[in-house]
Amino acid sequence: MIEGKGITKSFGHLHALNDVSFQIKRGEFVALMGANGAGKTTLIRILAGLARASHGSVSVAGYAVDKAADNVRRSIGVVSHHTLLYGDLSAEENLRFYGRMYGVKALAQRIDELLNWVELKHRRFDLVRTFSRGMQQRLALARAILHQPRILLLDEPFTGLDVHARELLTRFIDQFIRQQVTVLLTIHEIDFALMKAQRLLLLQKGRLIVDSQPNKLNRSHVLELLQEH
Amino acid sequence: MNTLKQIVSILYKDLLLELRSKDMVTSMLIFSFTVVVIFNFVFEPGSEEMKTTAPGILWVAFAFAGNLGLSRSFAREQENAMMQGLLLCPVDRSAIYTAKVLGNFLFITIVEWVTLPVMVVFFDLSIGAILLPLLITLLLGTFGFATVGTIFSAISANTRSREVMLPIMLFPISVPIILSSIKSTAYLLDGRAFADVWSWQRLLIGFDIIYFIVCFLLYEYVVEE
Numbered sequence: 229m230i231e232g233k234g235i236t237k238s239f240g241h242l243h244a245l246n247d248v249s250f251q252i253k254r255g256e257f258v259a260l261m262g263a264n265g266a267g268k269t270t271l272i273r274i275l276a277g278l279a280r281a282s283h284g285s286v287s288v289a290g291y292a293v294d295k296a297a298d299n300v301r302r303s304i305g306v307v308s309h310h311t312l313l314y315g316d317l318s319a320e321e322n323l324r325f326y327g328r329m330y331g332v333k334a335l336a337q338r339i340d341e342l343l344n345w346v347e348l349k350h351r352r353f354d355l356v357r358t359f360s361r362g363m364q365q366r367l368a369l370a371r372a373i374l375h376q377p378r379i380l381l382l383d384e385p386f387t388g389l390d391v392h393a394r395e396l397l398t399r400f401i402d403q404f405i406r407q408q409v410t411v412l413l414t415i416h417e418i419d420f421a422l423m424k425a426q427r428l429l430l431l432q433k434g435r436l437i438v439d440s441q442p443n444k445l446n447r448s449h450v451l452e453l454l455q456e457h
Numbered sequence: 458m459n460t461l462k463q464i465v466s467i468l469y470k471d472l473l474l475e476l477r478s479k480d481m482v483t484s485m486l487i488f489s490f491t492v493v494v495i496f497n498f499v500f501e502p503g504s505e506e507m508k509t510t511a512p513g514i515l516w517v518a519f520a521f522a523g524n525l526g527l528s529r530s531f532a533r534e535q536e537n538a539m540m541q542g543l544l545l546c547p548v549d550r551s552a553i554y555t556a557k558v559l560g561n562f563l564f565i566t567i568v569e570w571v572t573l574p575v576m577v578v579f580f581d582l583s584i585g586a587i588l589l590p591l592l593i594t595l596l597l598g599t600f601g602f603a604t605v606g607t608i609f610s611a612i613s614a615n616t617r618s619r620e621v622m623l624p625i626m627l628f629p630i631s632v633p634i635i636l637s638s639i640k641s642t643a644y645l646l647d648g649r650a651f652a653d654v655w656s657w658q659r660l661l662i663g664f665d666i667i668y669f670i671v672c673f674l675l676y677e678y679v680v681e682e
Contacts, residue, residue, distance in 0.1 A: 278544060280681070301547040312542030316477045317470070328466040329546035331459055355477075371542075 229254045229379060229410045230275060234284035237270050237434075244270040245281070246434040252427075254378075255408035257401075259421035259442075262431035263454055268414040269308075271431070272383045275412070276306050289378055302330070305372035308383040311364045312371065315357030319348055319367050322356060323374060330375035342370040347396070362393025369400055380404055382413040398424075418450055430454070463548045467556035474533065475564065481529045485522040485568040492518035493576050503581035511580050512642035516635055518572060520602065520628070523565045527606040528623050530561055531614035540614075544680060554607065554676035558669070561610075562603040569595050587645040590654060594645065597658060598638030601665040605631050608672040611679050634668070637661040 230252040237245040245267045252258050262268050273279040275288055277297045286293040289303035306312075313322045320339060327335040343349040346366040356364060365385060372380065382401070386394055401424070404411055415421050421428055422442040430438035430453055437453065438445070475481050496514045500507035534540040543553060573595070577584055584591055606627055613622040628635075641657035 276545060278541060298547040298549075301545060304545075306545055308538070308541075310538035310541065312538060312545070314470070314474060314539060315537065316474050321470075321473065325466060325470050326542070326546065329463055329543075329548055331462075331547075 229256070229289060230412065231287045232271075232275070232284065233286075235271070235274060235281045235286060236283040237267070237274060237279065238282045243434045245274070245431075247284070248431070248434070248436045249284075250429060250436060250439055252410060252412060254410055255405075256426050257405045257411045257424065258413070258427045258429060259425035260412060260414045260429045260431065261416070261418070261421055261450070261454060262414075266431040267434040268431055269383055270434075272306070272308070272381050272412070272414060276304060276381055277301060302375065303377055304379045304381055305375070305377035306381045306383070307365075307368050307372045307385045309385070309387040311356075311368040313356045313364060313367060316355060318353050318355055319343065319359075320352045322367065323371060326371050327374050332375050338374065342374065346370045346400075360393075361388045362390055362396070365389055365393060366396060369397065377409070379410045380412070382411065384414050384416070386415065386417065418447065418454065422447060422450070460549055460552045463546075463552050464556045464559070467543070467548075467553060468559050471556070471560040472563075475560075481526045482564055482567055484529070485526040485565065486571060488525055489518040489522040489568055489572040490575065492521070493572060493579055497579040500580075502579070507580055508582070508646060509643075511576070511582060512639045512646060514580075515573075515576060515642060516598070516639045518576075519565065519569055519599070520631070520635055522568055522572075523561075523599070523602055523606060524624050524627060526564055526568070527561055527603075527610040527627070528613070528620055530557060530607065531610045532619060535614050540680070550677040550680055551673050553680070554611075554673060557611075558600075558603050558607045558672075561607050562600055565599050565603060566596065569599060582646065584646070587648075590651075590658075591642065591645050594638060594641040594654075594658060594661070597661040597665060598634055598641075601634035601638075601661060601668055602631055604665065604668045604672055605634070608676060608679060611676070633664050634661065637664065 233249050235245050235248040236243060248271065260268050270279065274281050274286055277293050277300050280294065288300045291299040293300050323339045323342065324335065327339065332338055343352050346369060348363060348367055356367065385397060389397065401411065425442055428438060428440060428442050428445060429436060432453060534543065609623055609626045613619040613626065616622045637657045637660045641654055641661060644654045644657065
């Protein structure tokens with residue numbers, strides 16, 4: 229479903245990613261960990277087609293990211309710590325805009341369904357800038373799955389969320405896993421990653437140093453690796 | 458067909474955002490009014506000197522006001538990384554460019570059409586007989602300016618000092634557009650023959666087409682990291 233071969237991303241002399249290779253199967257829930265600056269966001273950006281790898285190849289949903297970018301974009305949903313929502317548009321207007329961009333069929337019905345799902349139906353006509361961070365992140369999730377993507381790339385979606393919003397987001401991620409959606413999640417919370425993920429990838433200084441099932445890993449060892457810069 | 462729908466959606470979204478914030482059109486209007494008012498005090502109304510300089514003043518006001526608006530065009534998309542959201546959509550980059558050009562063209566045109574009557578009154582100009590060709594010149598000049606302005610706005614939005622970078626890049630490139638517009642406007646106000654005006658308008662059309670095609674093709678590389 230997602231395959232990276234020898235991905236290297238350089239910014240001048242700095243290698244943000246260095247020869248990273250991995251495979252993620254359909255329906256897998258994979259946690260991507262690493263200290264700040266390890267290259268997690270850069271990798272997500274390359275998989276999403278927002279940045280080009282300096283070397284190596286990337287294929288997502290069976291499409292080469294650099295050759296069939298539109299097909300890749302149709303197959304993925306991205307949630308990052310930026311909500312990618314327009315503050316001066318209402319919740320419904322934001323979803324309608326993105327729905328049109330993706331050419332979503334029966335859009336009004338789909339918006340209803342999603343606003344209901346993220347428990348924001350009562351705020352559908354309110355401007356997004358009046359929403360709390362948690363509400364915005366829920367709406368960002370609705371935006372990301374509007375076109376029913378087969379792959380979700382979640383880049384630190386828990387950043388700045390309160391306990392309730394985190395619980396809701398966790399519940400949504402659980403639903404995606406049950407629905408066999410492929411999920412790649414970058415996260416700092418080691419316990420969440422070890423408990424929920426089927427596989428854990430760990431980046432250190434742009435190199436992939438761990439690719440393993442969480443039950444085969446020792447928590448303190450992972451913690452040690454995360455603290456090494 | 459799908460691309461057309463996407464262009465309309467981006468344009469509609471930009472109109473809605475501008476309607477709610479009004480920051481782009483308002484700042485452009487204040488600037489162009491200020492220029493007109495200041496120059497009104499420099500020259501004697503109705504004087505020959507004023508008539509000669511009016512086209513230059515008009516286009517200086519529009520170009521600098523346009524620059525002000527253009528700097529907001531992509532800055533708005535940079536807030537909360539909105540541009541990333543747009544780039545994640547399965548939409549052709551040239552469709553995003555086209556929508557942005559149309560939006561900027563529309564906003565600058567609104568400012569021009571509000572400023573023009575004010576200038577006519579303040580400068581005691583008579584444009585009744587030349588209204589249609591004058592509006593055509595305004596539309597052609599504005600389209601060319603919006604065409605290059607949009608791409609440079611996208612480039613400068615990713616730089617640290619975007620407000621400084623935009624005019625530095627935009628004005629030298631848009632000289633042929635501004636010059637042709639000033640000449641065309643001057644000939645019209647001077648009551649020159651249609652053939653004289655047409656020669657400048659033709660040049661304007663040529664630059665509009667060349668700039669649009671070049672920017673349309675380059676935009677993909679501009680928004681790419």
